Amino acid sequence: MKRLKIVALTAVLGFFAATVNVNAQDVAEGEQIFKNNCAACHNTSDETLVGPGLKGIGERRPLDWIVKWVHNPQAVIASGDKYANDLFKKFNQAQMTAYPNYSEDQIKSVIAYIDAQAAPAAPVAGEGGAVATTPAEGSSNGGMMQYILVALLGVMILVLVALLSIVSSLSKLASVDPNSDEAKNVPFFQKIAENGKKLAANSAFKTGAALLITLLIGKATIDTAYGVGIHQGYAPEQPIQFSHKLHAGQYEINCNYCHTGVYKGKGANIPSANICMNCHNVIKRESPEIQKIYRSLENDEPIQWVRVHNLPDLAYFNHSQHTNVGGLECTNCHGEINKMEVVEQRSSLTMGWCIDCHRKTEVNTKDNAYYDKLVELHNKENKEPLKVQNIGGLECSKCHY
Template sequence: MKQVIYCSLTSKIFSLCLVLLLSFSTALIAQEGDPANGKSLFNSNCAACHKLDKPMTGPALRNIEARLADEQGLDKAWLSAWIRNSSALIKAGDAYATKIFNEHNGTAMTPFPQLSDQDISDILAYTAEKVDPCVANPQPGCPNYVAPTSEGGGQGGVSNDLILGALALLFALLAIALVLVNRTLNRFAEAKDIEVFTSQDKRTPLWKAFVQNQFLVMVTAIVFLLASGYFVYGYFMQVGVDQGYEPVQPIHYSHRIHAGDNGIDCKYCHSSARVSKTSGIPSLNVCMNCHKSISEVAPETLAEGTDFGVDYNAEIQKLYDAVGWDGTGYTGDSKPVKWIRIHNLPDFAYFNHSQHVEVGGIECQTCHGPVEEMEIMYQHAPLTMGWCINCHRETNVKVKDNEYYTKIHEELSKKYGVEELTVAQMGGLECGKCHY
């Protein structure tokens, strides 16, 4: 009987210990962070002010939990309290919280009370991940590092010098082959007693025969004059036409990434196009609206840049140097950027962006081409007088929900007997519209 009771009691104690052990293990597992989920949470909540490996608006967060424990003796509970409400720690007089607050010019960290313990564990697990620096930021000396070059490729590509050298060698071999063939043919002719004519034989020179034929001389002169006139006219008609002009800017700006991949509206940067004659050059402050938080591009985007011979991260650093941004604030040491103008109309031609963009509802791509596909901006259209006139002749005025044209559209519709009016029918071909 005692043995049965003892066995039953032992079994219950063992079961209880097993339950406690499993509960404790589950609690430990629950507190272990998921780096993949932590990366997503970090990007959506922390990346606006923090980077992992260098300071930004806030300090670098790589191994932040371990660093605080080693350097300040602060545990995870303190870190969780700081993340959820840093202002409360500062008001409570916490020494380290006050120090951090003062070091960052009295800028309080945004509170995140919505983050659970598991969310914070996931974020900390992501910050504690060991990352190969050569993968995160390839540098000279890293395995398989390919340095971008101005020709648009890396060291593994074929350079222009190599191609030119190969072509020169090919032409040299061809010339040698022709000489050898000529010698062989001469020897063959001598062996067969075949007469070979040389340049020293007495024959009527071709130029003398040509000069003696007066009709042929006259026809040739006329063809020459007509061809010369054609090419001279074509040359002068291209004066001032810069279609295809693609200058290298002091800071590389990819419209393909900004307007294409990221879908940024053209008028976000060129805001004056809505209200002004000119579209304007965006101030660098517009760039910094985003690039305060974006100092590096994604690795896959960085790899795309090597195809164009561009290091996007280095170009962002040029922007920082121009505005005087050190990663945490403005230093006041700024310098102008000498942008190169691409589209330039003659002084005697008037063009108003707001009239076309805001009133006319013309898309930017109509004149500037597929900007969202351009890695380097270039002049897409010829911008000649004939090109503008053809557009005015073919383009119907957008009058729907446009009070600007309501009255004049009604009057001119009756005059021409049509429902839709082209720009030309509304006076778009008058000289004074563009020249005054």
């Protein structure tokens, strides 16, 4: 069983601010490294998570010491270094992961990111391959609904004509002198019944009523058909009560830490129990929910997580193409996961929903030579920005074989 990952890179990273030449690229690279490897155990503030908070850590240790620690923390501890041993004991002698492949420049970039987080907040330009947009729900059947609404309007006109006929009949009935022989000889309810029969015999009323009933049944059928396979709002009970609000929200653990394929694979991957134990080998071991993980490992039985987001087999979807190449955030499709106690499917994930996103989403071609010629050709005939639909985003074969 793996020991807890106290990520040393962030536990001791930092050096005197005067020695760091910070630029936007350093911060961006450092942010990616930090979120993918460090955020599970450390905050950039003073708050202790699994490991210590990192705000002001640069004033505590010099850069050369940090590099040695990151590359081989156990060697630094074995050397008798007081600071390293005090840190090791403070956090219950939890082992950390060594990162010998990180260069000094990469370590500096993480430090730059930590320092930037401690600085006053400023607007930061987003990165990635696409400008995120939220497609409108229900766009797939919008055209059909327009036709239905027009038809309903016609039916309402026919019903209005029938109602006017009823009013005319009632007006005639009211105009009869109640003292006349005609009024005295015909009971009130009989008069209503007679007028009802006349209304039922009215061809305009019968046609309108038949059309209205037919359209209502048709609309209900279409709505039901469009709802087949759509599980928007689906929030099944899981075998272990895992809170994304706590882990991804409060502790700001990057999605990639648990879902290891989200940036580099076709699927995001369901985290294994061993990933959970990186933290829970030490944290909240007595919790009944955590004990379920222990039992799973002891019995060598996988946790039977219930899938929430599920596309049909006929549709091809690649996570890395959207998150890594396209630069989309998880919230674009999954909603505000960091605020969910129980994960639910927020988007419809229908074909129309995806196509609508491809029609609206602009491709970020900045500093990407791959798109230069394509952008040049696109701008000759179109004044609109280059969008996903312009690079094959609406081709059937992109998602269906």
